[in-house]
Amino acid sequence: MTRFGRLFLGLLILVVIAFASMLRWQQAEEAPAPASAPPPPAPMASAGPLTVPVAGVQPEQLADTFRDPRTGHVHGAIDIMAPRGTPVVAAMPGTVEKLFESAEGGTTAYLRSPDGRWVAYYAHLDGYAPGLREGLYVQKGAPVGQVGFTGNASAEGPHLHFALKRMEPGEAWHEGRAVNPYPLLRGVR
Structure with a gap:
């Protein structure tokens, strides 16, 4: 060659x-990925334990209403009862992704975790905390608003409707899969 x-x-x-x-x-x-791959971490893995999002309410005072029936659906959230005007705070750090008014939820706020995998939903607010706006990054415990009964909530039972959603990449603030926040707020894994 x-x-x-x-x-x-x-x-x-x-x-x-x-x-x-x-x-x-x-x-x-x-x-x-193998079938035995672990699920994505809970919000507490990156943000520390969740904070009860209503000032003065202790974890042991919470009730698990996640699977309670509602007209035509399952609740998919927990209701945290408190007097109207009680401060509502961020359960985890995140960015205010959406401030929204709806017939069902009334005055609402959606906060997305820093890693983008979680959205916390706050509904029936009496109003927003001063300066709260879309795009604002808030620390855990920062003011979000006040407990109210806007939307379809009863004036006899002001409360915070608090939901947590696990998000897939690219999902919008109103998408995601509901995850029961009760055990996470109670510190139970």
Whole structure:
């Protein structure tokens, strides 16, 4: 074999090896996660334990209303009873993603965790904390608003409707999968 032939053969072998190594790398990267892969961490993994989002309410005072029936659906949240005007605070740090008025929830706020995997939903607020605005980053315990009975809540039972949603990448503030916040607020894993 000529010198040129050996050089060409060597280059060809290097190209084949490089191509084969790229194929193996892509296959490994695209392989599905094993069925026993752990679920994404709970909000407390990145933000510390959740804070009860109504000032003065202790974890042992909470009631688990997550699976309670509502007209046409399951509640999917917990109601934290408190007098109208009681401060509502951020249960975890996050960015105010949406401030919204709706017939059901009344005056509402949606806060997304720093890692984007969680949205906390605060509904039936009497009003927002001064300076609260979309895009604002708040620390855990920062004021969000006040307990009220806006939307479809009864004036006889002012409360905070508090929901927590696990988010997939790219999901909007109103999407996600409801996760029961009760055990997380009670510190039970």
